[in-house]
Amino acid sequence: MATPIIELENVSKQYDDQFAVNNLSLSIPKGEIFGLLGPNGAGKTTTILMMLGLSEPTSGKIRVSGIDSIRRPIEVKRIVGYLPDNLGFYQNMTGLENLLYTAELNNIPKQTARERADYLLEKVNLTESASKKTGKYSRGMKQRLGLADVLMKNPDVVILDEPTLGIDPEGVRELLKMIRKLSEEEGITVLLSSHHLHQVQQICDRVGIFVKGKLLADGNIESLANQLFKEQSFVIHVNASPIDETLIQEIKEIPHVKEAVKTKSGLDVYCKEDVSPAISRSIIDSGASLYQISNKDFGLDEIYHRYFEGREQT
Numbered sequence: 001m002a003t004p005i006i007e008l009e010n011v012s013k014q015y016d017d018q019f020a021v022n023n024l025s026l027s028i029p030k031g032e033i034f035g036l037l038g039p040n041g042a043g044k045t046t047t048i049l050m051m052l053g054l055s056e057p058t059s060g061k062i063r064v065s066g067i068d069s070i071r072r073p074i075e076v077k078r079i080v081g082y083l084p085d086n087l088g089f090y091q092n093m094t095g096l097e098n099l100l101y102t103a104e105l106n107n108i109p110k111q112t113a114r115e116r117a118d119y120l121l122e123k124v125n126l127t128e129s130a131s132k133k134t135g136k137y138s139r140g141m142k143q144r145l146g147l148a149d150v151l152m153k154n155p156d157v158v159i160l161d162e163p164t165l166g167i168d169p170e171g172v173r174e175l176l177k178m179i180r181k182l183s184e185e186e187g188i189t190v191l192l193s194s195h196h197l198h199q200v201q202q203i204c205d206r207v208g209i210f211v212k213g214k215l216l217a218d219g220n221i222e223s224l225a226n227q228l229f230k231e232q233s234f235v236i237h238v239n240a241s242p243i244d245e246t247l248i249q250e251i252k253e254i255p256h257v258k259e260a261v262k263t264k265s266g267l268d269v270y271c272k273e274d275v276s277p278a279i280s281r282s283i284i285d286s287g288a289s290l291y292q293i294s295n296k297d298f299g300l301d302e303i304y305h306r307y308f309e310g311r312e313q314t
């Protein structure tokens with residue numbers, strides 16, 4: 001694995017007797033786009049605040065670019081750009097003025113600040129609205145300006161908390177494309193928190209599924225399926241007729257088959273190995289007609305829903 005830029009080691013955060021984050025270990029290499037995916041209250045924001053040194057963990061270690069977030073939070077803030085979910089700008093200032101103000105707060109020399117602001121406004125498609133007051137910006141425009149704003153100080157890492165909240169689908173697509181492009185062009189590591197599966201799937205190299213303060217699994221989509229459903233990594237969809245109880249029973253008895261569930265369009269067979277040839281044989285031997293047999297792909301949606309609907313326990 002490439003050099004990690006974000007490292008969390010057995011990190012926990014306890015509020016009263018409740019763990020908001022429970023023994024989290026995570027390593028994100030330089031240049032990666034990592035998606036922290038989980039439902040509301042999973043502990044995503046708490047994790048982000050701890051990475052930034054804005055909230056102290058109850059136990060564990062956090063390093064960003066080798067810097068201890070707990071002991072040296074100011075240094076960490078210098079190299080991390082953070083876009084919170086409730087981002088605010090000075091409404092009476094223009095987009096450009098807001099960026100220049102951020103530059104001033106970060107001690108960026110005037111000339112460099114202006115060049116960087118113009119460059120970033122162009123990257124986020126806001127050049128034409130640069131001299132418009134941000135109070136008149138749409139939510140999508142504000143998010144794009146937010147992206148430019150966190151990039152003003154040339155950060156090594158960008159943390160985006162629910163960046164697409166309240167933006168229409170077209171705006172979401174545009175913003176995600178922009179994040180991907182900027183990460184590639186500027187070699188930035190991105191940590192993106194979201195509860196939107198499709199969005200995370202579109203741009204992230206790796207995803208961590210976070211529930212009730214625990215990281216249940218992390219990896220690319222394929223490896224997530226394997227981690228979460230060790231016993232049922234394949235779903236084979238069968239379209240045949242007739243599918244009666246005797247046939248379902250026979251299919252269930254094929255080695256590696258864990259379950260067979262009747263659906264509107266046929267039968268879904270959950271199994272540990274790809275046993276489609278054996279399933280086809282059973283169907284034909286039973287005298288039924290086989291119209292189609294295919295492997296269902298695991299999208300993140302499928303993974304997420306199967307997991308949260310408790311399928312893994314069946």
Ligand SMILES: Nc1ncnc2c1ncn2[C@@H]1O[C@H](COP(=O)(O)OP(=O)(O)OP(=O)(O)O)[C@@H](O)[C@H]1O
Nearest residue numbers: 015019020038039040041042043044045046047195
């Ligand atoms: N300051 C606090 N005091 C007490 N409990 C807190 C505090 N901050 C967060 N929590 C609790 O910790 C848990 C995790 O919250 P957190 O905001 O990190 O989740 P999240 O995944 O970011 O959710 P959301 O998407 O809704 O923001 C929740 O149960 C929340 O109620």
